Amino acid sequence: MSLRLPPVLVVDDEKNMRLSLKTVLTDERYSVRTVESAEEALELLAREDFFMVITDARLGGMTGYEFLSKSRARWPDMPVLMITAYATPKLAVEAIQAGAIDYLAKPFAPEELLHAVARCGERYRLLRENANLRARASEAYSLEQIVGECAKMRELRQLIQTVAPTAARVLILGESGTGKELVAGALHGLSQRSRSSYVRINCAAIPETLLESELFGHEKGAFTGALKQKLGRVEEADGGTIFLDEIADMSRPLQAKLLRFLEDGTFRRVGGTQELKVSVRLLAATNRDIVEAIREDQFREDLFHRLNVVQFRLSPLRERGDDVSILAEYFLRNFGVSLNKNTRTISRAARQKLLSHHWPGNVRELRNVIERALILETTSEIQPGSLPDFQIEARLHKASPPKPTGAESLDEMMANYERDLITGILEQNHFSLTRSAEQLKISRHALRYRMQRLNLSTGNEPEEPPGAAVKEGSA
Numbered sequence: 001m002s003l004r005l006p007p008v009l010v011v012d013d014e015k016n017m018r019l020s021l022k023t024v025l026t027d028e029r030y031s032v033r034t035v036e037s038a039e040e041a042l043e044l045l046a047r048e049d050f051f052m053v054i055t056d057a058r059l060g061g062m063t064g065y066e067f068l069s070k071s072r073a074r075w076p077d078m079p080v081l082m083i084t085a086y087a088t089p090k091l092a093v094e095a096i097q098a099g100a101i102d103y104l105a106k107p108f109a110p111e112e113l114l115h116a117v118a119r120c121g122e123r124y125r126l127l128r129e130n131a132n133l134r135a136r137a138s139e140a141y142s143l144e145q146i147v148g149e150c151a152k153m154r155e156l157r158q159l160i161q162t163v164a165p166t167a168a169r170v171l172i173l174g175e176s177g178t179g180k181e182l183v184a185g186a187l188h189g190l191s192q193r194s195r196s197s198y199v200r201i202n203c204a205a206i207p208e209t210l211l212e213s214e215l216f217g218h219e220k221g222a223f224t225g226a227l228k229q230k231l232g233r234v235e236e237a238d239g240g241t242i243f244l245d246e247i248a249d250m251s252r253p254l255q256a257k258l259l260r261f262l263e264d265g266t267f268r269r270v271g272g273t274q275e276l277k278v279s280v281r282l283l284a285a286t287n288r289d290i291v292e293a294i295r296e297d298q299f300r301e302d303l304f305h306r307l308n309v310v311q312f313r314l315s316p317l318r319e320r321g322d323d324v325s326i327l328a329e330y331f332l333r334n335f336g337v338s339l340n341k342n343t344r345t346i347s348r349a350a351r352q353k354l355l356s357h358h359w360p361g362n363v364r365e366l367r368n369v370i371e372r373a374l375i376l377e378t379t380s381e382i383q384p385g386s387l388p389d390f391q392i393e394a395r396l397h398k399a400s401p402p403k404p405t406g407a408e409s410l411d412e413m414m415a416n417y418e419r420d421l422i423t424g425i426l427e428q429n430h431f432s433l434t435r436s437a438e439q440l441k442i443s444r445h446a447l448r449y450r451m452q453r454l455n456l457s458t459g460n461e462p463e464e465p466p467g468a469a470v471k472e473g474s475a
Contacts, residue, residue, distance in 0.1 A: 005121050007031035007048075011041045011055040011067065012083075021054060024110045030117065036060075038067035045075060052120040054113075057084035057095070065098060072099040077127070079120045083108070141185020147330045148323040150455070152315045156183070163310050164190035169262070171307045172285035174314030177364030180285040181245065183312055188241040193281055196240030199233045204246035212254050213270045216261075222271025234267060238278040247307070248286040248293050255300045262306050282307070317359040317366060318423065321455045324355050327363060331370040332382070341374050345381040353384050356431035358423045390427070419454045422447070 008030050012018045018034040025032045033050070035041050038059050045053075053071065057064040068080050079101040095103045102116045146157055163170065164187045172180045181200070188198045206214055213222075217232030234242060244250075250258070261267045266277045284307050286293075293299040317324060328346060336343060346354070350373075359365055373386040422436070429435040437447040 005030065005124060006051045007033045008117065009041060009044060009050045009053045010034040011036075011038060011053060011059065011064070013037065013056065013060045017056070021113070024113060025117065028114055028117075030121075038062035038064065038070075041067060042070060042074075045071065045078070050078070051124040052079045052081065052101075052117065054081045054083065054117075057082055065095070068095070068098050068100060079123065081113075081116050081120070141182060141189050143186050143190065146179060146182055146186060147327050148320060149326060150315075150320045150323050153320065153323065156312065156314070159310075159312065160186050161190065163187065165192060167281055169281070169307055169309040170283045170312060171290075171304075171310070172283065172312045172314065173290060174285075174287065174312075175316050175362055176287045177362030178314040178316060179363055180287070180312075180314060181243070183314065184243040184245075184283045184285060187283060188243070188281075191241065191281065193240045197237050198241050198243070199237040200243045200245065201233055202245045204249040208251050208254075211250065212257065215254075216257070216267045216269055217272075218270035219272040222269070226271065229269075232267070232269060234261070234278050234280055235276070237280045239280075241281045241283060243283045243285070245285050246287065247284040248288040248290060248299050252298075252300065255303050259300065259303045259306060262303075317362040318419070319455055322355075324357075324359070324366065325351060327366055328354055328370055331367050332374065335371050335374045339371075339374055341377070343374055343377045343380060343382060347381045347383050350382045350384045350387055352431060353387055353390075356423075356426050357390050358420075358427065415454060418450070419456060422450060422454065422456065 008025055010018055010021045010025075010032060012021070012034070013036045015036070018036070022032045022034055033044065033048075035044060036059075038055070039062055041053065041055070044050075055064045055067055059067070062070075064082060064084070068082065071078060071080060080099065081102050081104065082095045082100040083104045083106060085106040101120065104112060104116065143157055143160060146153065146160070148154075160183060170184075170187060172183050174180050184200075185198070188194060201211075201214065203211060213226075213230065213232070215232050216234060217230050218226050220226060220229050257267070262282065264277070265279055266275050268275055290299065290304060294301050294304060317327075325346075328351070332343070332346065335341070354366070354369070361368075369388060370382075372388070373382045377383065377386040422440075425436045425439055426433075429439065433444055433447055437444040440447065442450075
């Protein structure tokens with residue numbers, strides 16, 4: 001057995017029957033406890049854990065039916081198997097209606113009993129595994145995993161704690177790799193729905209023709225290949241949370257159906273006529289410029305306003321300053337354990353290389369870089385040679401002026417352009433402040449000041465031999 005089962009509780013006022021049931025069950029390696037009255041059984045259930053109860057319908061004192069009623073009221077998930085020597089169809093119906101999981105008439109074959117017990121055992125395992133998966137899902141997306149100490153990250157964690165306990169819909173905006181899924185998971189984990197299902201759908205990963213069926217389900221015969229009824233993900237999330245990632249990639253017809261669903265939680269399966277209703281909290285995210293998508297008529301403005309009750313805007317890693325070092329250390333610790341490596345620190349030169357990179361792939365890119373470095377590194381600290389040269393990554397950096405979107409002020413756009421320009425010059429000069437300042441025709445002190453103002457790292461630049469810059473300039 002993959003999961004050790006608690007005992008079976010047998011309740012019967014006939015000693016021979018108790019012994020007979022115990023023998024049959026212990027031969028199949030079930031643990032068994034026996035009592036002769038329903039009163040004893042209730043006391044034992046209050047003290048110990050059992051995965052099911054087998055009880056006679058007629059007992060001295062409280063009857064099996066009365067016991068079933070009381071146990072169902074106190075332990076509604078405890079399956080009860082009823083057995084009796086006075087079997088009639090009416091009594092069988094009454095037992096099932098009262099909540100018994102099954103009903104056996106004496107005499108019965110041992111195989112009938114064992115089949116019923118095995119079903120209860122499997123049910124117990126599934127319930128426990130489901131509870132464990134939910135617990136792990138909540139742990140996997142905790143607030144502590146949103147790492148960073150810059151002002152924007154502290155504000156982000158505070159906003160998550162404020163919004164999570166509410167039922168408000170949330171729209172999460174940010175570039176790929178900035179941690180949108182972590183934010184959504186933390187919102188669910190800190191919500192009042194955390195013990196219920198958390199369902200995630202990547203709208204860009206599912207073909208448009210199948211996304212509606214995935215979301216709302218379909219009826220048998222709704223389309224070619226629909227061989228049976230399929231429940232949608234919104235039904236799986238009933239009582240919990242559903243996270244729609246890359247929602248801006250959803251087709252406009254489906255956006256209209258989602259808009260209707262958001263109004264009152266009602267929907268119809270594909271090919272169905274019955275109107276169904278669920279209670280879910282919806283979180284959505286996209287890495288696209290949502291304003292541009294609306295202007296290009298690719299995303300409905302009314303859906304944007306419906307989703308945009310609370311908005312989270314995640315900063316790209318290049319705007320988070322020394323969070324690069326903090327995150328690198330975090331990933332180093334995590335991968336050090338999983339990869340069983342003794343590398344514990346990052347050298348000063350390697351740290352400077354990390355701090356000077358533009359990070360077009362954001363936190364996800366940094367995570368991959370540290371994993372790669374840890375695999376390649378043979379010393380006690382990560383050296384620059386174990387890091388990528390970032391040549392391909394640097395080409396992903398867009399140095400052209402940003403297109404106005406209406407979401408940023410002129411000062412913000414100018415600051416972003418200046419940040420990108422300085423980062424590009426630093427990359428060209430292998431992160432030397434001296435050479436970069438000369439190319440920009442400003443003093444080294446002025447370059448440091450601008451980098452500090454733009455929240456770019458001004459850590460120690462790579463060591464240069466005296467006169468290196470002069471020689472390079474005169475070459």
